[in-house]
Each structure stands twice: as structure tokens, then as C-alpha cells.
Amino acid sequence: MRSPVYIDQFGTSATGSGEFPYGCRMSVTRIVCMSVVSMGLYWFYWMYRTWRQFRDLTAGAPERAGQTHYPISHGLTQLPPIYGFFRFHAHVREYKALAEESGVANSLNPGLLTIFVITGWLWGLAGVIMGDPEILGVVGIILSLVALALSIAVMARVQSNLNHYWAKLGGTPAQNARFGKGEIVCIVLGVIFWLGTIARFVSSS
Numbered sequence: 001m002r003s004p005v006y007i008d009q010f011g012t013s014a015t016g017s018g019e020f021p022y023g024c025r026m027s028v029t030r031i032v033c034m035s036v037v038s039m040g041l042y043w044f045y046w047m048y049r050t051w052r053q054f055r056d057l058t059a060g061a062p063e064r065a066g067q068t069h070y071p072i073s074h075g076l077t078q079l080p081p082i083y084g085f086f087r088f089h090a091h092v093r094e095y096k097a098l099a100e101e102s103g104v105a106n107s108l109n110p111g112l113l114t115i116f117v118i119t120g121w122l123w124g125l126a127g128v129i130m131g132d133p134e135i136l137g138v139v140g141i142i143l144s145l146v147a148l149a150l151s152i153a154v155m156a157r158v159q160s161n162l163n164h165y166w167a168k169l170g171g172t173p174a175q176n177a178r179f180g181k182g183e184i185v186c187i188v189l190g191v192i193f194w195l196g197t198i199a200r201f202v203s204s205s
Helices: 028-036 041-056 071-076 083-102 110-130 137-170 179-204
Strands: none
Touching: 028 041, 028 137, 028 179, 041 071, 041 083, 041 137, 041 179, 083 110, 083 137, 110 137
């Protein structure tokens, strides 16, 4: 099926390219399932994917001329915590600005969402520290699950707004994004991590 053609607020007519055409939606169910299966790794892929869409969409924006957007490095900025918080805030801020420029209603709050990200990171850190079976293994698992739930909630809120934005931008319901190669990698690594975690707790019991 041919991708719909979008006329964005910059006057650019495009469909996007490859497996990441901007204008494609991702369901919250997909985000939840992929996040759980990948043990949270999906966060990095999602940051990469949505920033690639942003780059493709704003390629013809005169006020953004000269700016460079590197999706892969953008996704990797989530590894260092403090810098990653700033990059996530910018991520949401840019999409909020796009929505407002095109008159699309949104519920994005960069500051509040970043606070959720920071909170989730702290819970995750506590989960790693307490995840040692010799310390408080069960408590560590619970804390890690809370951190995962917070990251899912943040992605779901932002993606819901993006899905609404793509639909308004194209004038028709946005098509579902194809399953990317990066998602397959997330699944494989997630299964390995889950098996390793289960084996570690079984051997310690």
C-alpha cells in the first residue's frame, strides 16, 4: 500500500522513506509489549525512531536550516543520565513546538515528562542496587518494574500526541508503522536479558 502524501507546515510534500516514514503511528499496545519483552531497551529505539521522523519532517524548515539531527546518536544520549534528561526534554519540546506551529492541540508537557523520566531512572538505579539476590532481590525486581512502568507511561503519552499530530498533518488517519529491524534486535536482546535474569534467581534459590 502506498504511503499517503503529506503537505506539512513547511510546505514540503513528502511520504518519508524506508521503514520510518514520518506520519506513521505506533499504538500504545505496541510500546507496552515491546518495552516489556525488551526489558526496557525499547526506550532507546523509540527515541531514535521518533527523532528520525522529526529530522525527515523538518528537513525543509527554513528556520531550522543548518541544524543537524542524528537519530542514532540522539537515541544513545539516553545512556548518560544527566545529559539524557536534557535531550529528552528537547525531544518533547521540539514536537510540542511543531504541533503548536501547525495548530494541532496537544497535551505535551516537557518539564513534567522529564520529571517522570528522572524519577523512573532513580527507581531503576535503586532496582539495580537491590537486585542482587543476596541483598533484596524481590524488592529490586519491584523497583525495576516500577521504573519500566514509568518509561512506558512517558512513551505512551508522547506517542499518543504524535499519533494525533500525524493524523492532523495528513488529513487522514495515519497508517501503522512497519515493524523495524531495530525492534527485532530489541526482542532478541530482551529475551537474552530475561533468560539471564531468571537463571540468576533460580540458581541463587
